[in-house]
Amino acid sequence: MVGLFASAGWFEAVPYNRENETWLRGGMISPRAPMQESFYKQAIWVLGDYYKYAVDVVLFNDSIGYRWETNSHLWTIPMEFRESLYVFLMILGLSNFKRWARVRLVLPLCVIVGLYNGSWQFALFMLGFLLAEIHATLEDDENYLSLGTPNGTKKSVYDRHPRVFSFLKVTALTVGLYLGSYPIRAPLPHEASGFSLLTAWTPPSHVYTENHGPVYFWAGVGAGMIVASIVFLPVIQKLLCSGVCQYLGRISFSLYLVHGPLLQSLGYSLLLATWGVVGVGKLFDSERSPNDPTDKDVQNLENWKIVTTWFVFAINTTATIWVSDIFWRAFDAPSVKFTRWLEKKFI
Helix, strand or coil: CHHHHHHCCCCCEECCCCCCCHHHCCCCCCCCEECCCCHHHHHHHHHHHHHHHHHHHHHHCCCCCCCCCCCHHHHHHHHHHHHHHHHHHHHHHCCCCCHHHHHHHHHHHHHHHHHHCCCHHHHHHHHHHHHHHHHHHHHHCCCCCEEECCCCCEEEHHHHCHHHHHHHHHHHHHHHHHHHCCCCCCCCCCCCCCHHHHHHCCCHHHCCCCCCCHHHHHHHHHHHHHHHHHHCCHHHHHHHCCHHHHHHHHCHHHHHHHHHHHHHHHHHHHHHHHHHHHCHHHHHCCCCCCCCCCHHHHHHHHHHHHHHHHHHHHHHHHHHHHHHHHHHHHHHHHHHHHHHHHHHHHC
């Protein structure tokens, strides 16, 4: 679809024969892919671009640092595939271990070592494995975290220190949200409170490079704290189980797949068209002609730019949810149903 849109000129792409102008490669949302001579060549280029990243980089050589330029936000799919294989291997390898050994020793060690050594993807998937084990353990044994009492009975930690535990849960969620907002680029001391200090505390494996940086470490820690706290926060769970959240969860994968192409096709084209109607494009001219806006009109055009941007955002968001719903009903849900049917046949 991206290849078709790009070859038809409906996609944010680098014009043909201008692919060597590197300044054109950085798009509004994602890197711009170069436009080819025909749809066939565009499709071949798109597939080659995906293969080079998904196979050469993700599966076999993560240090290449190749910049994926076609629908680049989908970089997580091959990454998730690779890490999922690690999870399956870990489940198989730890199947004969006692649950306490997995929960209290092996998996926490995997998370810590992975994060410290720069393998944040592996660490986060192991953290998911760990939290699933903890959740299953708590469902199986309500006294799993219990403490012995003088009269021989057991009383849960939650019951003995409810206020302390509630404070810890909320604190973990708050700190996790803070760490998750760590900036991508190196923060300056005057820009953000505390982030410069966190940079100094970052493990050496997370130094700033073209594709890596402290953000992966601190965002990973923050994500772990957020998810772990939600496991013990029924209030947040109730919110996430609402009808709207459940619906967005059902179409989330479809939303993930289609939002990029729609942003760079419908959203991009509509934004430029609306800016052209109200004259906002004149703000981006490097040299002004006598017909360009005066300084008094600049603020008015800036206001129009904000209004039209939000207008396009509303239209594009509505279209994205609608297309995601169609994709979910037509492909995603039937695929899940077929996979479950196939699983019952062989297992």
